[in-house]
Amino acid sequence: MKKNRIALYIDLLFCLVIMPLAIMLLPVDRWIAHNTAFLLTLVAYVYLLYFVYRCACLPKLFMQRKYLRIALLLVVLAAVTELLTYFPMPAERITADTQLMAARMNMRRQTIWFFFLVVTGFSLAIELTFELFRQILSRQEVEAEKDKAELALYKAQINPHFLFNTLNTLYALVLSGSDKTESAFVKFSGILRYMYSQSGAELIPAARELEYVRQYVDLQRLRLNHHTMVNLVVEAVYAQALVPPMILITFVENAFKYGTSSETDCTILIRIHVDEFCLWLETENAVMRRREDGACGIGIANCRKRLELLYPGRYTLQTGETDGTYRVRLEIKIKDE
Structure with a gap:
């Protein structure tokens, strides 16, 4: 329950603080005016990418040695990211200046891949932390069960030991009348x-x-x-x-x-x-x-x-x-x- 609450707080931190601040680094005003569809698509993609990583839990898949699934997921996400870089430019932004067009396309590509790397790094860091946390808790539970079993064993050994000596005492009293x-x-x-x-x-x-x-x-x-x-x-x-x-x-x-x-x-x-x-x-x-x-x-x-x-x-x-x-x-x- 506590771990789930921490995960929720981290998700809220990412969705409500980190990503809005990162998006504000973009020329939001200009993109809203001239490239609204692309901006909304980029924002939706970033949040979708984050929750795909959170649901997939790559460190856990790595611990389970499901390397093919990890590779397939990364290839698909990289392909979607690359496709997003070909999002059509608005007609009013198209000019005959090929250098200017190339600069705009390059900026768009860098922005998309920048967000891809940021979300990927943040998500993997969070999932790796949670996986380590799960491993530690699991190990502590195993040790606790082991200690509990050992205590039960030592306690079970004490009782017969005590009873044997006490019965000897009673036996001596009976014999002596x-x-x-x-x-x-x-x-x-x-x-x-x-x-x-x-x-x-x-x-x-x-x-x-x-x-x-x-x-x-x-x-x-x-x-x-x-x-x-x-x-x-x-x-x-x-x-x-x-x-x-x-x-x-x-x-x-x-x-x-x-x-x-x-x-x-x-x-x-x-x-x-x-x-x-x-x-x-x-x-x-x-x-x-x-x-x-x-x-x-x-x-x-x-x-x-x-x-x-x-x-x-x-x-x-x-x-x-x-x-x-x-x-x-x-x-x-x-x-x-």
């Missing part, structure tokens, strides 16, 4: 409802994401004994800020996966701050266990890719281990100040 099992299943059902309700959403209020993290932390606390202390600090200055769903859970989940112990005292620290412009997450946990293969899990790798697609150049993510403590620092600029 804990009296917390019923409460754990209630919280787990709430988490599932959240995952189902936000499955198609790109952005959600931060309050819902923070509640989801709280439920997950509460669920993990149910399976932990007194050796693991969990500190969750949430500062929701602007709880209605829009954030991507399940953008924090991977880091919180990893803290519980690798930072808990049933025999050794340890602490998990989780800090989350949300205001109108920024989302900030910090986790710290003692490294109580490691992956057997020593490699990084898919969770953090997926989150990095997801953040890069959603917030390119607008986030910082630092992860690493120092003196047996694993730390995560994530800052997302969700809105320009």
Whole structure:
């Protein structure tokens, strides 16, 4: 719609401003008095030529490699232009002075071909600009669809990853015969409802994401004994800020996966701050266990890719281990100040 409006403005600019100014360069007064038919024919030809070019869209035909059609169109237009140069002179302008007649015919020929070149150049420049604009938009649409598909893939990978770890937690509670099992299943059902309700959403209020993290932390606390202390600090200055769903859970989940112990005292620290412009997450946990293969899990790798697609150049993510403590620092600029 916007492109069509721009095209309309350009057509109006050509028809109402550019061509009238160009025609005023001609001896209009003298031609109206002595050669009205030719002047009207020339004006009609110029406008017709412009709209033929606009409808034909030569750059698009060139991109489609329809060279024969382009050549045929240019030959026809050049032939019509040449024929126009033989438009009969009015009887009162015919003189016995052959040099004067040749000068008038030469002026007419130069005028006609001048307008032909002007209209051709202007039309091709406009169509080339629009074709480049169309190519850019098409490429952006393809990239947007690709990014959307990648986001869906990463999001789909996060959900099974989270469910697998949570089911392991419930399984451990069931085996131990804990009296917390019923409460754990209630919280787990709430988490599932959240995952189902936000499955198609790109952005959600931060309050819902923070509640989801709280439920997950509460669920993990149910399976932990007194050796693991969990500190969750949430500062929701602007709880209605829009954030991507399940953008924090991977880091919180990893803290519980690798930072808990049933025999050794340890602490998990989780800090989350949300205001109108920024989302900030910090986790710290003692490294109580490691992956057997020593490699990084898919969770953090997926989150990095997801953040890069959603917030390119607008986030910082630092992860690493120092003196047996694993730390995560994530800052997302969700809105320009």
